[in-house]
Structure formats: structure tokens, C-alpha cells
Amino acid sequence: MTADIRVDMRDHACPMATDVVDCRGQTCPIPLIEVRKALRRAKPGEVIEVLGTHPSSKQEIPMAVEALKAELLSVEGTDTDWKIRIRR
Amino acid sequence: MEQATNLSDKITIVLHSGDMDKAYSALIIGNGALAMGMEATIFCTFWGLNRVRKTRPWAFPPAGLEKGPLSRMNMLGLGKWMIQRRMKKARTASLETLIQSYKELGGRIIACDMTMDIMGIHADELRPDIVDERGGVGGFIQEARRSGTVLFI
Numbered sequence: 001m002t003a004d005i006r007v008d009m010r011d012h013a014c015p016m017a018t019d020v021v022d023c024r025g026q027t028c029p030i031p032l033i034e035v036r037k038a039l040r041r042a043k044p045g046e047v048i049e050v051l052g053t054h055p056s057s058k059q060e061i062p063m064a065v066e067a068l069k070a071e072l073l074s075v076e077g078t079d080t081d082w083k084i085r086i087r088r
Numbered sequence: 089m090e091q092a093t094n095l096s097d098k099i100t101i102v103l104h105s106g107d108m109d110k111a112y113s114a115l116i117i118g119n120g121a122l123a124m125g126m127e128a129t130i131f132c133t134f135w136g137l138n139r140v141r142k143t144r145p146w147a148f149p150p151a152g153l154e155k156g157p158l159s160r161m162n163m164l165g166l167g168k169w170m171i172q173r174r175m176k177k178a179r180t181a182s183l184e185t186l187i188q189s190y191k192e193l194g195g196r197i198i199a200c201d202m203t204m205d206i207m208g209i210h211a212d213e214l215r216p217d218i219v220d221e222r223g224g225v226g227g228f229i230q231e232a233r234r235s236g237t238v239l240f241i
Contacts, residue, residue: 033189
């Protein structure tokens, strides 16, 4: 006999960001630097939300997140208006 | 300072040039490396030393981070002025902003003491807030041999 187990994943899929880094309008290398600074400020497990408009940074921030051994939660939006969520 | 665990985790940049655009290259690459989890050292020598000197109005050659000429088409400063206008429009960070970030993220700057003698630069003319130490070629090699990436700018 199997029991139905229901788990509400909504809170887990979208944790509240403790730090929002707004890099909209900023160009290379500022978004990358600001992500690094935010990860230094964050405690383990905290979530950072980065907003930006610089196309290359959208590709590069996930690379930096991997190199810094943080967790990439999501990359949303277009190349010129994006939102990246990271968990330290 | 924590030691890089393998060669690819460290970059050493020789800043030989005092040109404004090349100082940008060195600081953008240095900041990028730090932001992506590497260690970074910039070794300033010859004309590059003028960029880590305190700003002095009538110094010759001009002293100060933002005082370098453009490497091409400077045209007595007209080219530099035009580029700076475009940089402002593109919202490019200033060299001062970049050096502050570089230091905040743990980047090191070494001033070459042998070329300081040649250029007639005294230790008290260097900015104490950005120059970590003075060193010779041995200091550079010590940094470079532990770096997977070494650039000469």
C-alpha cells in the first residue's frame, strides 16, 4: 500500500533573496565585480538576486558562480534585461 | 593571503605601459580574475609606475591613475578627451573605481624598485592605499612561477 505524499515545492523553488544587486545600465566588469562582492557579503545558504542589462555578463556570471562553488538557481529574461539568482 | 591551490588560480600582470587604455586593460582583467575566484598581482614597472603615483598637478611625466595618455591617437589629449566622453556615455567604470574594487577583492600591487630609481620616483610618491610592496625581478618571478596566466601590458 502506498501513501500519497504531497510536497509543496513553491517555497523551495523560489527562495527569498536576501540581497538584490542592481547592475542595470552597468557595463563590463562591474556586474561580475558586484556579484563577487555580494557573495563575499552573503552567509552560506543565502540567496542573491542580480539584475542586469549587459549581455556578456549574463553568460559570464554563471561561469563565475561555478568557479566560486556557489549554486546557480535561475537565469531569466533576455540578453539585455536579465535576472540571475544565486545561492551561496 | 590565501595561497592559490593550483597554477590556474592565479594571474600576474606586468603593467609596463603608463597609457590610460592599457591601465584599463590591466585593471579590468585583474578585477575579472578576482571576481571569478582567482588571485591577482599587478607588477608596475617603467611607465606603469606613474599610474600608482600620487596625483601631482605639474609632475612630468604626469603622475596619477587617471593621468595617462591614450596609447594611440592621443593628439595632445584631444583623443583621450573624446574617448573619455564615450566611456562616460557607455557608463564605463573609472580607473579609480576599478582600483578600489581591485583592492577590496584582495588584488595586490607591487612597484618595481629598480625602475623607480631609473624614473626618479621616491617611495613616498607612491599611493600607500594601493601599492602593497616594492620588489625587484625576484619578487615578480616568485609571483609569476605560481601563476597560470602572466600578461605583459
